[in-house]
Amino acid sequence: MRQESVDSLLRIHRVSIGFQGVWALDRVSLDIRKGEVHALVGENGAGKSTLLNILTGVHRPDQGRVYLENHPYNLASPGDALKRGVYTVFQEPNFIPGMTIAENLTLFSPPTRLGLINWRRARRQARAILQKVGLELDLSRQLNTLSVAEQQLLAVARAISHNAKLLILDEATTNLECHEVERLFRLISSLVRQGMSVLFVTHHLDQVFDYASRISVLRNGRCVGTFASADISGQELVQKMTGGIGCQRELHPSGSSFRPNFSSNLCSNANANANANANANQVKKPFMVIDGLGKSNYLKPVSLNLYQGEVLGMTGSLGAGQTELCRLLYGACKADFGKVRMGNQTGRISSPRTAIRHGMAFCPENRNVSGIIAELSVRENLILALQAKRGWWLPITRRRQVSLVNRLVDELQIKMPGPDCPVHQLSGGNQQKVLLARWLITMPKLFILDEPTRGIDIVTRAQIIKILKELQVRGTSIVMASSDLNELVTISDRILILKNREKVLELPIEEFDPKALSEMLGQASVQTQIAAKC
Amino acid sequence: MKTTWLIAFWLLLVSVSTLLEPDFLTIRIVNGRFFGSLIDILHHSAPAILVSLSMALVIGTGNIDLSVGAIIAIAGSVTAVLAAYSQLSPYLILACSLGVGLICGLWNALLVAVLGLPSFVATLILMVSGRGIAQIITDGQVVTFDSDFINGLGNGHLWGIPSRVLIMGAFVLFMVVFIRKTALGLFIEAIGANTRASYLAGVNTLGIVVFVYLFSGVSAALSGVLLAADIQGADAANMGLWIELDAILAVVMAGASLFGGRMSLLGAVMGVLIIQTLTSMLLISGFPAQYSLVIKALVVITLIIAQSESVGQKLSRLLPRQLSRRWCPQKPREEL
Numbered sequence: 001m002r003q004e005s006v007d008s009l010l011r012i013h014r015v016s017i018g019f020q021g022v023w024a025l026d027r028v029s030l031d032i033r034k035g036e037v038h039a040l041v042g043e044n045g046a047g048k049s050t051l052l053n054i055l056t057g058v059h060r061p062d063q064g065r066v067y068l069e070n071h072p073y074n075l076a077s078p079g080d081a082l083k084r085g086v087y088t089v090f091q092e093p094n095f096i097p098g099m100t101i102a103e104n105l106t107l108f109s110p111p112t113r114l115g116l117i118n119w120r121r122a123r124r125q126a127r128a129i130l131q132k133v134g135l136e137l138d139l140s141r142q143l144n145t146l147s148v149a150e151q152q153l154l155a156v157a158r159a160i161s162h163n164a165k166l167l168i169l170d171e172a173t174t175n176l177e178c179h180e181v182e183r184l185f186r187l188i189s190s191l192v193r194q195g196m197s198v199l200f201v202t203h204h205l206d207q208v209f210d211y212a213s214r215i216s217v218l219r220n221g222r223c224v225g226t227f228a229s230a231d232i233s234g235q236e237l238v239q240k241m242t243g244g245i246g247c248q249r250e251l252h253p254s255g256s257s258f259r260p261n262f263s264s265n266l267c268s269n270a271n272a273n274a275n276a277n278a279n280a281n282q283v284k285k286p287f288m289v290i291d292g293l294g295k296s297n298y299l300k301p302v303s304l305n306l307y308q309g310e311v312l313g314m315t316g317s318l319g320a321g322q323t324e325l326c327r328l329l330y331g332a333c334k335a336d337f338g339k340v341r342m343g344n345q346t347g348r349i350s351s352p353r354t355a356i357r358h359g360m361a362f363c364p365e366n367r368n369v370s371g372i373i374a375e376l377s378v379r380e381n382l383i384l385a386l387q388a389k390r391g392w393w394l395p396i397t398r399r400r401q402v403s404l405v406n407r408l409v410d411e412l413q414i415k416m417p418g419p420d421c422p423v424h425q426l427s428g429g430n431q432q433k434v435l436l437a438r439w440l441i442t443m444p445k446l447f448i449l450d451e452p453t454r455g456i457d458i459v460t461r462a463q464i465i466k467i468l469k470e471l472q473v474r475g476t477s478i479v480m481a482s483s484d485l486n487e488l489v490t491i492s493d494r495i496l497i498l499k500n501r502e503k504v505l506e507l508p509i510e511e512f513d514p515k516a517l518s519e520m521l522g523q524a525s526v527q528t529q530i531a532a533k534c
Numbered sequence: 535m536k537t538t539w540l541i542a543f544w545l546l547l548v549s550v551s552t553l554l555e556p557d558f559l560t561i562r563i564v565n566g567r568f569f570g571s572l573i574d575i576l577h578h579s580a581p582a583i584l585v586s587l588s589m590a591l592v593i594g595t596g597n598i599d600l601s602v603g604a605i606i607a608i609a610g611s612v613t614a615v616l617a618a619y620s621q622l623s624p625y626l627i628l629a630c631s632l633g634v635g636l637i638c639g640l641w642n643a644l645l646v647a648v649l650g651l652p653s654f655v656a657t658l659i660l661m662v663s664g665r666g667i668a669q670i671i672t673d674g675q676v677v678t679f680d681s682d683f684i685n686g687l688g689n690g691h692l693w694g695i696p697s698r699v700l701i702m703g704a705f706v707l708f709m710v711v712f713i714r715k716t717a718l719g720l721f722i723e724a725i726g727a728n729t730r731a732s733y734l735a736g737v738n739t740l741g742i743v744v745f746v747y748l749f750s751g752v753s754a755a756l757s758g759v760l761l762a763a764d765i766q767g768a769d770a771a772n773m774g775l776w777i778e779l780d781a782i783l784a785v786v787m788a789g790a791s792l793f794g795g796r797m798s799l800l801g802a803v804m805g806v807l808i809i810q811t812l813t814s815m816l817l818i819s820g821f822p823a824q825y826s827l828v829i830k831a832l833v834v835i836t837l838i839i840a841q842s843e844s845v846g847q848k849l850s851r852l853l854p855r856q857l858s859r860r861w862c863p864q865k866p867r868e869e870l
Contacts, residue, residue: 332734356736370734375727375795380720388736392717438735 009034009197010055010073010086010166015064017050022428022456024050027064028223030216032166037188037198039212039229041205043241043483046218048201052170055199056088057081068165082108085165087158089172093151097144102126104143105158125161133157133187149180156187167191168199173207185211205234217241242485284308287477288446290329293338293348299324300502301338306446306477311468313492313509314481315517321501322481323365326450329479330362331355356389359445363435363452365481367428371435374424378416378434379405381423385438408437412467429460436467447471449480453487465491485514536789536841540804543837544811548572551815558818568694571814579810580702581606581757581774583803586781587709588750590802593785595743596726596794597646597653602754602781604664605638606774609758611671614768617679624683632755638664639751640744647743661778668770678767688763698760705753710799719797722746726794780809783834789841809834 011031017024025047032038042048053059054066057075066073068084075081081088095104102123111121126139135153143151152172159167167188173181188198189211200212208215209229217224217240224240286305294301299321306312314322327333329340331349339346342358349355352362364370373381383401390396396404405419412433416426423434432452439447449468453461468491472478482488488495495512497505551558551571561570585602592599609631616627638660645656690697713719721742724732733739757777762768786792787808788801812833816826839845 330734352734353736353738362734364731364734370728370730373724373728373731376720376724380724384720384724384732384737385735387717387720388732388738390717392721392742395715395717 007033009069010199011067011070012051013065013067015051015054015061015066017054017059017062019428023221025054025061026221028218028221029064030223030226032197032199033214034197035192035195036214037192037200037212039200039202039208039215040218041202041208041215041237041241042218046241047221048218049170050221051218052088052168052199052201055081055086055166055168082162085163086168087162087164087166088168088170089152089155089159091171093148093155095143095151095154098142100140100142101130101137101146101154102139105129105154105161108162129157129161132160149183152180152184153187156184156191160191164196166197166199168201170201171203173202173204181207205237208237209234219243242483287342289341291339291341293325293328293335293340295324295328295333295336298333298336298501299328302503303338304496304503304506306479308445308477309472309475310493311472311478311480311491312494312496313488314479314496314498315483315485315488316498321498321503323450324501325498326362326365326448326479326481329355329446330360330448332362332364353388356385356442359443361385361439361442361444361447363432363439363447363449365450365454367432367435372423372431375422377420378414378423378426379419381434382408382437382441386441389442404441408440412437412440413463429456432456432460432464433467436464440467440471444476446477446479449478451482452480453482453484461487485517489514537798537801537804539841540788540801540808544804544808547808547811547815551811551818554815555818563694566694567691567696571818573696573699575807575810575814576699576702577696579806580698581761582777582780582784582806582810583702584705584753584757584760585750585774585777586784586802586806587706587799588746588753589778589781590785590788590790590797590799591713591722591746592653592750593782593790593792594722594726594794594797595746596729597743597746598657598782598792599642599747599750600654600657600778601638601642601660601664602750602757603774603777604661604668605635605751605754606758606761606777607665607668607768607770608638608671609635609755610762610768610773611668611677611770613684613759613762614677614679615671617681617684618677624681627681627684628759631759632752635751635753635755635758636748637751638755639748642751643744643747646747647740665770668768668773672768672770674770676767676769680766684759684763685766686763688760688766698764701756701760705756706799706803713799718742718745723794723796726791727796780806784809787834787837808837 008031012029014027014029015025016027028047028051030038040048040051050059054061057078057080060075068086073084075084096107099107102119105126106122110117111125112118113121123139130137130139133153133156135150135157137146137150137154146154155172156167173184192198200208202208212229214226215229215232215237216226217237219241220243227237284307287308288306290302290304290306292301292303293299302325304312314325316322324333328335329349331351331354334350335348338348340349345358349358349360355362368374373384376384379401382405383396386404387396402419408414409416409419414426414430414433414437416430423431426434436452447468452468453464456464465487468478468480472491478491480488480491489509489512492509492512494506494508496503497517548558555571558571561568561573563569585606589599589602612634613627613631616622616630617624620627622630642653642657642660645651645659646653649656687697687701692700713722721732721737724735724737725739725742729739754774758774761773781802782792784802784805785797787805788798790797790801809830812830813826816829817823821829
């Protein structure tokens with residue numbers, strides 16, 4: 001411990017931060033040593049971006065401390081991080097596109113003479129920076145004529161010119177090709193040898209193993225642990241990130257006693273249901289047949305059958321096409337090819353309104369952007385879809401609205417001050433429940449949910465799963481995309497696995513082996529990276 | 535809540551006016567008609583109230599309509615030209631003028647809702663060209679006419695109340711019932727607050743935006759008819775000039791955000807009344823007329839700043855901690 005603090009550059013000590021009632025980070029501790037490449041991995045919503053936001057001064061932690069070289073690291077603004085030598089390279093390089101390379105490189109501290117910018121010296125400085133990183137570029141070129149890879153290299157170059165002690169790569173390699181990533185890391189490793197540290201955040205696990213010496217895993221706002229990359233296999237890492245079945249207890253050294261083990265309680269149930277349904281499906285006609293539904297550059301054609309009272313779980317690595325399939329099914333995005341058959345009708349769902357008319361409901365991935373209407377009250381948010389279905393000329397009476405709200409608040413245990421309280425004052429989990437309630441009162445025949453539990457605390461998660469199970473029993477067909485395998489196994493009757501925006505596997509839950517999937521996802525991350533290039 | 539403040543402020547203005555001019559509140563009956571400063575204020579604010587109510591709807595969806603002044607000029611010119619040079623029945627003239635407003639609204643709706651142009655730019659087109667169109671209609675002249683029916687709309691009275699005030703009152707009542715007793719108000723506010731989420735929840739976002747522009751066009755046209763009827767003529771170059779800015783101001787005073795969302799119809803009415811009352815007050819106070827615009831601006835900006843949230847937050851930061859803790863909402867914590 002003592003030794004660690006000696007050679008550690010940045011030490012994060014029990015940092016917690018909460019947003020709207022949910023702990024985005026819960027007592028996270030990790031330390032970054034001098035001269036190491038430290039990878040930070042985790043699923044979406046695990047808290048990576050929040051942690052980075054703390055390090056770059058966007059947020060301040062509610063509790064806990066951060067030390068840089070054993071001095072408290074308190075930032076008043078993002079500019080402060082730069083002054084302390086913490087420099088971030090983002091997925092999208094933040095240069096000014098219309099300006100030249102020389103202008104961009106010297107933007108923050110241009111050399112001046114008599115208060116005016118000395119352009120000759122600025123160009124000389126810029127050239128020196130480029131030479132240092134071994135880039136040969138024409139200084140008068142405009143930034144937007146450079147490739148993304150060149151811009152990323154340039155961003156690193158700019159960081160060096162500011163004498164960065166810690167370089168944060170925030171998904172900086174996502175848009176790069178393999179050899180470009182290599183080039184970037186050749187440059188970085190030479191800097192690391194000189195004592196700079198790198199915090200590398202990415203979804204590409206193969207890059208993590210190739211370039212990082214230690215790996216920290218975040219899950220649900222907690223730090224699962226820090227591992228030397230030589231001591232851990234890709235599968236183990238994926239399991240730790242997703243909370244793969246069977247190892248979740250070991251993953252939670254602290255506070256694990258609290259975690260309700262809903263998977264084991266409900267798993268047997270789910271399987272029983274699945275069996276019953278699987279048997280029934282052989283006789284039962286599908287309630288919706290999806291035939292080659294797809295869109296160019298969006299999703300390769302998918303064919304599927306959906307059955308009444310059945311849950312189809314959807315998973316895959318990030319950006320594998322789950323969101324795309326959900327949106328195409330619901331008509332939020334228009335399909336280029338394929339057909340959908342419901343009952344006797346065949347056609348394409350052209351808009352959400354058509355989908356709703358056919359008894360569909362959709363809980364989108366990004367709750368704040370496309371789900372809740374923050375400014376409006378809980379009551380208004382709750383009745384919106386039902387009211388839209390009825391049309392503007394048939395208003396739901398105020399009394400009926402209030403009774404609907406009260407009923408659903410009871411049923412879903414929504415915690416809120418009152419029906420007329422703006423929905424943004426609720427915690428994330430309760431907002432999500434309001435969204436579910438919005439659709440429950442429309443009595444959907446098909447409920448499409450895209451990551452309904454992302455960024456939501458464990459207790460509410462379990463409640464949401466329970467609500468969906470009840471809905472299923474009542475005969476609603478559910479399509480749910482989730483990156484949480486625990487959850488999917490708990491609720492699904494069938495699992496659909498997507499990779500590279502294509503359906504690769506569809507199997508009943510009893511044939512589903514989470515381990516095999518972990519393996520597949522481990523590979524998939526390599527594949528996605530290849531796909532990202534195409 | 536904000537409307538209550540506006541009403542309180544309006545009452546304050548009225549009491550100050552009464553102090554300055556004891557006759558301010560007096561309403562006399564002359565020849566079976568009501569006369570008095572309050573009636574005058576209502577009479578003068580009628581066109582702006584019509585326009586600002588529909589502006590509240592447009593702003594509620596997160597858009598804006600800069601062309602209402604131009605639509606007033608077009609509709610007023612159509613009324614005047616038809617009344618002066620044609621033998622059409624006055625009802626038909628009225629229908630034609632409102633129809634022209636509908637077409638103008640349709641044009642705006644096409645640009646904004648269907649083609650997806652930013653509403654500021656899209657309605658700027660008609661704002662500039664509309665006044666030109668009106669001048670083409672009147673051939674650049676001030677067209678005067680003589681029609682009993684139309685004259686009655688502008689200067690007549692029923693049960694002793696000026697017809698313009700009656701029309702305005704009926705319009706306000708209609709709007710409030712139409713918007714608040716159907717689900718239109720909810721949809722408009724939902725679209726303004728989050729278009730994407732509303733679309734995914736099944737709200738007909740395109741239809742609602744088209745509707746508010748049509749509505750705005752028609753109510754501007756009605757306002758144009760009233761203004762033409764008032765002077766029994768149309769001056770295409772000056773009719774309803776800058777009225778869109780008054781309307782936007784009234785809506786903003788009612789606490790609406792220009793990005794859309796929550797809107798207050800009665801607040802917008804009060805906003806217009808406050809501006810009009812202030813004008814009358816400055817007139818009767820004997821203040822030099824050249825100062826009145828600046829004083830109006832000062833009062834309005836003070837009102838708007840007073841209800842701005844960001845100003846409130848900045849003020850609360852200056853307050854001692856205990857006080858600000860009581861006034862500013864704290865981050866809620868989930869009880870697990």
